[in-house]
Amino acid sequence: MTSSEELHKRRGAAVARGVGSTISSYVDHAGGGTITDVEGRQWIDFAAGIAVANVGNSAPRVVEAVKAQVERFTHTCFMVAPYESYVAVCEQLNAITPGDFEKRSALFNSGAEAVENAVKIARHATGRPAVVVFDHAYHGRTNLTMALTAKNMPYKHRFGPFAGEIYRVPMSYPLRDGGLSGAEAAARAIELVEKQVGAENVAALLIEPIQGEGGFVVPAAGFLPALREWATAAGVVFVADEIQTGFCRTGQWFACEHEEVVPDLITLAKAIAGGLPLAAVTGRAELMDAVHVGGLGGTYGGNPIACAAALASIETMRELDLTCAAQRIETVLAARLRTIAERDPRIAEVRGRGAMLAVELVQPGTLVPDPAATAAISAACHAAGLLTLTCGTYGNVLRFLPPLVISNDELARGLDILDAAFG
Structure with a gap:
C-alpha cells in the first residue's frame, strides 16, 4: 500500500x-x-x-442506500428529469425544521451555495437589497459568502472585490462583551442597523445560532429571540445558518431550538447526507415560492445518490x-x-x-x-x-x-x- x-x-x-x-x-x-x-x-x-x-463515516444505512442508488442511476438532473428521492428529502426537511407553518425546500451542493440562495430568495421576496451579518461570522468561500464572512485570513485575503450591500454588526460574545446581556447586545446591533442601513432596506438578517469558524461563540441568552422579534416587526427575513450546528449536533435537531427561535429560512448542509455533498434551504412557503420558475437550481443540486444518503442519514439520526x-x-x-x-x-x-x-x-x-x-x-x-x-x-x-x-x-x-x- x-x-x-x-x-x-x-x-x-x-x-x-x-x-x-x-x-x-x-x-x-x-x-x-x-x-x-x-x-x-x-x-x-x-x-x-x-x-x-x-x-459516522460509514453508517450502515447510508452505505446500503448509496449502493442501491448507484445501481439504479447516478444522475439525470432534477431540473431535467425529476425523481422521488429529491421530493422525499424536501418532505423530511420541511417536517423536522422548526416552525409549524407551511414550508418548501430546495436542494443544492454546498453550504456556501445554500447561503447564496437564501440571500437570493430573501432579496427576491422582499425587493430589498441589504443583508445584515455579524462579527466573527463564517458563511463560505464563494464571492458572496466571502463578503458575508468576517475573517480575512485565509478566507478573504486578496480575493476581492466582494459583493456589495453587506453590513456587519457586533455579535453577542459573552467572554468579550464586557457583561452585556443578550437583550443589550441585540439592542446594540439593531441600533446600528437602523441608523446605518435602515430597516426598510434590509432583506435578510443572517446569523449562525452558534458561530462555527468564528470560535464556537454561543450568544448570551435572549440575543437570538430579540433579533427574531425585531426582524418580524421590520419585515426582515430571519435566516439561521445551521450548516455546522444542524442535525442533532448541539443536542437538538437544530441549534435555534434551544431558545425556541423559529427562522423564516434555514440553511443546511454538512451532516445532512452522511458525508455526501448536499445542501438545502428550507423555509416559509410564501418566501420560497416567491422566486420565479427556473430561478433556483443547479446541475448537481439534489443529486440522487446524495438524496439517498440524506434519507438514510436522517433515519439513522432518529433510530439512534x-x-x-x-x-x-x-x-x-x-x-x-x-x-x-x-x-x-x-x-x-x-x-x-x-x-x-x-x-x-x-x-x-x-x-x-x-x-x-x-x-x-x-x-x-x-x-x-x-x-x-x-x-x-x-x-x-x-x-x-x-x-x-x-x-x-x-x-x-x-x-x-x-x-x-x-x-
Whole structure:
C-alpha cells in the first residue's frame, strides 16, 4: 500500500498549494469515532470532517442506500428529469425544521451555495437589497459568502472585490462583551442597523445560532429571540445558518431550538447526507415560492445518490436518537474540559452545546488571545493520535466535534490524549 509520505510527495506535484490539510497522514478507512491511515495508525476523531460525519463515516444505512442508488442511476438532473428521492428529502426537511407553518425546500451542493440562495430568495421576496451579518461570522468561500464572512485570513485575503450591500454588526460574545446581556447586545446591533442601513432596506438578517469558524461563540441568552422579534416587526427575513450546528449536533435537531427561535429560512448542509455533498434551504412557503420558475437550481443540486444518503442519514439520526447522544457527549466532554480549565489558566472559557464544544486560550490573567499555545496543543494531540481542529477570529480556540456515534471508550481515550496535551 502507498505510504502517507509517498502520497504527500504526489500531492505536492499534483494538488494546488492553496488546499490545506490538518494532518499529513492519509486515510485508508474510517467509522464510528476513529480514522485509520494507510500505515494502519488509528486516530480518535474529534473533527467529524468539520461536523459532517454526525452518523459516522460509514453508517450502515447510508452505505446500503448509496449502493442501491448507484445501481439504479447516478444522475439525470432534477431540473431535467425529476425523481422521488429529491421530493422525499424536501418532505423530511420541511417536517423536522422548526416552525409549524407551511414550508418548501430546495436542494443544492454546498453550504456556501445554500447561503447564496437564501440571500437570493430573501432579496427576491422582499425587493430589498441589504443583508445584515455579524462579527466573527463564517458563511463560505464563494464571492458572496466571502463578503458575508468576517475573517480575512485565509478566507478573504486578496480575493476581492466582494459583493456589495453587506453590513456587519457586533455579535453577542459573552467572554468579550464586557457583561452585556443578550437583550443589550441585540439592542446594540439593531441600533446600528437602523441608523446605518435602515430597516426598510434590509432583506435578510443572517446569523449562525452558534458561530462555527468564528470560535464556537454561543450568544448570551435572549440575543437570538430579540433579533427574531425585531426582524418580524421590520419585515426582515430571519435566516439561521445551521450548516455546522444542524442535525442533532448541539443536542437538538437544530441549534435555534434551544431558545425556541423559529427562522423564516434555514440553511443546511454538512451532516445532512452522511458525508455526501448536499445542501438545502428550507423555509416559509410564501418566501420560497416567491422566486420565479427556473430561478433556483443547479446541475448537481439534489443529486440522487446524495438524496439517498440524506434519507438514510436522517433515519439513522432518529433510530439512534442522536440528539440524546450529543447530550451524552456534552456531559462527558464538558466535565473533562472544565477539569482541565481549573488547572490551566490559559483557558479563558469552556463553551458550546451538545457535541459542539470549545475552549478559548489566552495569555493567563488577560483576554489576549494565544494562538501559539492553541496550535501547539492541537499539534500535540495530533502527534498522540487525536484529530482536533482550531478556529476563531484570533486562531485561539480549540474546537471539538466528535461523531455523534463515538463510543464511550473512544471518547474517553480521546479525552485522555487531550488532557495530556495540556500538560
